[in-house]
Amino acid sequence: MLKQNLQFKLSQKLSPQQIQLMKLIQLPTLAFEQRLLEEMNENPALESGKDEEEVYEKDEFDNNDEYDDYEGSDNIEADDINVDEYLSNDEIPDYKLQANNFSDDDDDRENPYASPVSFHQDLINQLNTFILNDTDREIAEFLVGSIDDMGYIRRTIQDIVDDMAFTQGIYTDEKNVERILHVIHELEPSGVGARDLQECLLLQLKHKTPTESVALAIDIIEHQFDAFTKKHYDKLLQKYGVSQEQLKKTIHEIEKLNPKPGGSFTGNNKVTENIIPDFAIRITDGELELTLNGRNAPSLHVSKDYQEMMQTYKMSRDKSHSQKDAVQFIKQKLDSAKWFIDAIKQRQETLYVTMNAIMHFQQEYFLDGEETSMKPMILKDIADMVGLDISTVSRVANSKYVDTPYGTKLIKEFFSEAMKNDQGEDVSTLEIKKILQNVIEAEDKHKPLPDDQLADILKEKGYPIARRTIAKYREQLDIPVARMRKKI
Numbered sequence: 001m002l003k004q005n006l007q008f009k010l011s012q013k014l015s016p017q018q019i020q021l022m023k024l025i026q027l028p029t030l031a032f033e034q035r036l037l038e039e040m041n042e043n044p045a046l047e048s049g050k051d052e053e054e055v056y057e058k059d060e061f062d063n064n065d066e067y068d069d070y071e072g073s074d075n076i077e078a079d080d081i082n083v084d085e086y087l088s089n090d091e092i093p094d095y096k097l098q099a100n101n102f103s104d105d106d107d108d109r110e111n112p113y114a115s116p117v118s119f120h121q122d123l124i125n126q127l128n129t130f131i132l133n134d135t136d137r138e139i140a141e142f143l144v145g146s147i148d149d150m151g152y153i154r155r156t157i158q159d160i161v162d163d164m165a166f167t168q169g170i171y172t173d174e175k176n177v178e179r180i181l182h183v184i185h186e187l188e189p190s191g192v193g194a195r196d197l198q199e200c201l202l203l204q205l206k207h208k209t210p211t212e213s214v215a216l217a218i219d220i221i222e223h224q225f226d227a228f229t230k231k232h233y234d235k236l237l238q239k240y241g242v243s244q245e246q247l248k249k250t251i252h253e254i255e256k257l258n259p260k261p262g263g264s265f266t267g268n269n270k271v272t273e274n275i276i277p278d279f280a281i282r283i284t285d286g287e288l289e290l291t292l293n294g295r296n297a298p299s300l301h302v303s304k305d306y307q308e309m310m311q312t313y314k315m316s317r318d319k320s321h322s323q324k325d326a327v328q329f330i331k332q333k334l335d336s337a338k339w340f341i342d343a344i345k346q347r348q349e350t351l352y353v354t355m356n357a358i359m360h361f362q363q364e365y366f367l368d369g370e371e372t373s374m375k376p377m378i379l380k381d382i383a384d385m386v387g388l389d390i391s392t393v394s395r396v397a398n399s400k401y402v403d404t405p406y407g408t409k410l411i412k413e414f415f416s417e418a419m420k421n422d423q424g425e426d427v428s429t430l431e432i433k434k435i436l437q438n439v440i441e442a443e444d445k446h447k448p449l450p451d452d453q454l455a456d457i458l459k460e461k462g463y464p465i466a467r468r469t470i471a472k473y474r475e476q477l478d479i480p481v482a483r484m485r486k487k488i
Contacts, residue, residue, distance in 0.1 A: 024347045026395040029276045029295050032347075036298060039340055045306040045333035046340060049299055119262055120144055126187045138170055139180045143193065147184075151192040151262030152200070157181075191261035198225050204257045216240065216250045228254070231486045248488050277403035279355045279411075281366055288366055290359050292352050300344065302337045306330055350388065354396045355411070357385040362414055369406040372435070376418030376428040422462045432463055433473050440479055445487040 027035055040046050117125070123144045132140060142164055146153050155163075157174045164170040184193035190207040194200035198221060205218045220228050220236065227235050228251075237247055278296060282289045313327045359366060361381065364373045379397070383390045397412040418426040439457055443449045449457070451474065455467045465473075479485070 021343050021346060022392070022395060024343055025350055025392060026399060028399045028401070029278050029293055030274070033295060036344075043333050043337050043340070045303045045330070046337035047301055047303050049301065119149065120147065123147070123184075123187055123192065127183075130183060130186075132183070135170070135172070136180055136183075138168065139164070139172060139177060140183055142168060142170070143177070143181060143184050147193055147262065149262050150260045151189070151194070153181075153193055153195050189258070189261040191258060194261075197259055198222075200259060200261065201254065201257050204261070205253070208253075213246070213249045213253050216242065216246070217253045220250065221254065231483055233486070233488045244488060251488060275401050275408060277408050278351065278400040279402040281359060281402060281404045283367065283405060286367075288359055288363060290352070290356050292348060292355075296351065297348050298344070300337075300341050302334060302341070306334055306337075310334065350392065351396055351400070353386045354382060354388065354393055355400075355402065357382050358397075358411065358414055361385070365414075366404060369404075372431045374414065374416065374428045374430045376426050377415050378417065379415065419463070419465070422459075422464055427463070429473070432458070432465065433477060435461060435463065436470065436473055437477055437479070440474075440485070443485075445485060448482040448485040450482045 024032065024035065040048065124141060127137065127140050127144065130140075143153065143160070146155055146160060148154060153160075157177050161172060161174055161177055164172065181193060185203050187193065191200040191204040194203055201221050202218065205214055205221065208214050219240075224236060224239065227239075233247065233251075237244065240247075242250075276293065276295070278293050280291045280293070282291075309330055310327065313323065358377075361377055362375060364375070365371070379390045379393045383393045386393070397415065400411045401408050402411055413430075416428045416430045419429055419432060421427050436454065436458065439454060440449070451467045451470045454474075455465055455470045458465050458470070474481075
């Protein structure tokens with residue numbers, strides 16, 4: 001049975017302007033500049049540079065229903081007011097729009113662009129130096145195409161044989177593919193085309209000049225790989241009957257090998273991220289000074305041409321339907337431009353007050369640069385100081401960088417949880433991690449300290465931390481377990 005009823009419901013919804021403002025706040029400097037260019041291309045009423053005076057005021061037209069309720073008249077022609085004439089450049093002489101300060105023999109100087117060769121194309125080029133029949137070359141090129149960016153072939157020979165038969169119409173067997181794979185193993189960088197780490201290291205060792213250390217390294221990787229990876233050096237000394245110094249030289253040979261041969265290819269054009277600090281902190285006469293990158297504060301203004309068009313329409317008595325549509329478009333662009341300028345100013349203010357609060361909260365660190373001086377700080381601490389929402393502070397911290405006297409830092413790195421020391425004082429987890437890192441760096445690498453001993457040492461230093469917490473911090477610092485830190 002269908003029924004109709006009324007229901008009242010309160011809900012909060014963000015306006016499109018609020019959503020766009022949040023997105024603007026989240027953008028770092030480079031992305032913000034790109035967003036600024038996009039907005040200027042989309043909105044002709046938005047111009048860069050400083051404006052002499054602000055003619056257009058949004059409120060003048062917000063309550064003006066002069067054209068919202070306008071009923072068109074058949075007696076008025078659309079050509080009575082030509083909107084385009086207000087965008088003309090008739091007042092500018094032609095000679096100001098031209099330039100002839102160059103000579104005919106000037107060279108067109110352009111920056112040259114590199115034409116990089118990809119990793120796989122370089123391998124194909126190397127194959128051209130081998131004498132192969134057509135079938136073998138097709139197999140070899142298929143194998144090269146199966147190599148990943150790290151230089152490995154992650155598929156079994158049987159899978160490759162089946163794939164070539166189904167997709168390329170190349171019918172062969174595993175023995176023939178293995179034979180061609182040996183050709184791939186001759187390519188540079190050495191180790192390319194390996195199916196696992198053990199084979200990769202062996203290929204690189206076999207390309208080295210034969211020495212006693214290299215020969216022992218080949219034997220260890222080939223027959224005692226498990227003992228080597230687990231750093232059971234006592235077993236290796238007993239197995240081969242060599243001195244500790246000889247084993248040390250052999251291990252050094254292995255450590256010089258590249259476990260990711262494809263990653264070392266100089267032709268790889270990987271995107272390098274250019275970090276542009278959004279803030280800069282300097283120490284002047286013992287005081288901290290914060291500045292916002294000027295690229296975050298562009299000079300923008302609303303187009304005077306568009307403002308004059310609005311004024312002309314307002315003063316005009318005769319208005320047509322087409323003029324109404326044109327002015328509605330102009331007003332929309334003017335409103336959008338004015339809002340965008342206001343949003344940028346609000347973005348600047350939000351960034352500055354947030355970073356200023358962080359700077360004063362961590363004043364001790366910014367003055368001496370010691371990580372142990374870092375105070376525990378969470379998003380709520382800064383949000384309460386500046387009167388903003390936690391999500392807004394998070395948007396500022398997650399993607400912005402600050403240039404300090406001690407290097408360029410990601411702002412979110414200044415945030416950390418608090419733990420209590422043996423005196424009952426709150427200390428930052430960053431401080432504890434730094435002390436843990438120092439303890440591990442100072443340990444005897446012949447007998448590295450396990451997590452329970454590390455916990456005891458930190459407890460003696462005044463930081464009562466459980467062993468599992470030590471393990472968590474160690475993993476966050478990318479420090480391996482004690483067994484993997486062992487050196488001979």
